Amino acid sequence: MTKTKTTIFILIIVACIAIIGYPFVKNLIKNDDPLSSNTAEQVTLSKGDNIVGKDLQPGFYDVKASSTKLSFMGIELSENDTLLGQYFDNEEHVIIEGNGNVKLSPAKFNTLSSSKGGKYLIQHSGFYIVGKQIPQGDYKLSYFTKNKKTVDTKPFIQVLPKYGGNPLQTIQFEKKENYDITLKEGNILQVSKNLFEENNNIVVELKAER
Known part of the structure; x- marks a missing residue:
């Protein structure tokens, strides 16, 4: 094979890899930093x-x-x-x-503010990026209702490895009032205050474990 043919062959291989690999790379970027894409x-x-x-x-x-x-x-x-x-x-x-x-x-993906005691209050259902909106670490997960109002349906919480990933942990507050969870960089915290409606009386709380 001549030098020119070798160069052309290499360029074709590189182009094929780029075409095939682009969706994979794009997906990685989307999961690691949604704002960038x-x-x-x-x-x-x-x-x-x-x-x-x-x-x-x-x-x-x-x-x-x-x-x-x-x-x-x-x-x-x-x-x-x-x-x-x-x-x-x-x-x-x-x-x-x-x-x-x-x-x-x-989506703005704004950072959640915390109190002096290391408490993060989640007011809206949605998906939160660990490492960007919430620091990674160990937390005590719980919830409360404003004005101590009674609710029929409890929050549904999942920790995902990334957007669209299979859940690492699922919590429905069936047996306890609080749960220990570990959030790692890049994880997604999925919060549904109610699976069927957005209930503004419910506030989900994360308290950092010291």
């Missing part, structure tokens, strides 16, 4: 079957309801209810029922 754009959606790639761009979104009562992907929302860090993939169906609109904005 977030293609989400601000959009307002109303009742109907909205298709990702047509009615909205794929990406990570913060979702806010603008009506008194509607259903977003099966979750009942009232006015100003917010869901954070929601990821919508290409060709996925985003279904909205009821009256009013839902505003979707590129």
Whole structure:
């Protein structure tokens, strides 16, 4: 094989590797640092079957309801209810029922503030990135209700290794009022204050273990 043919062959191999490996590398970047590859754009959606790639761009979104009562992907929302860090993939169906609109904005992934006692209070359901929004470490997980109101359904919590990964730990507060969890860099903390509606009376608490 001549030197020119060898060079061309190597270039073809490199090009094939790049084409095949790009989705894998892109996925790694998305999981490690969602903000670096977030293609989400601000959009307002109303009742109907909205298709990702047509009615909205794929990406990570913060979702806010603008009506008194509607259903977003099966979750009942009232006015100003917010869901954070929601990821919508290409060709996925985003279904909205009821009256009013839902505003979707590129996810901010803001860092959670803590009290002097190392307590982090989570006010909204959603997905939280460990290492960016919450420091890695050992925590005591619990919840409380504002004004000591009684709730029928308890929060549902999962620790994921990454977005879309299989759960490392699932907590439903069935037998205890608090649980020990370990959060590592890059993990995702999934918080559902209620699986069927966003209940603003519930606050999830993380207390750092010293």
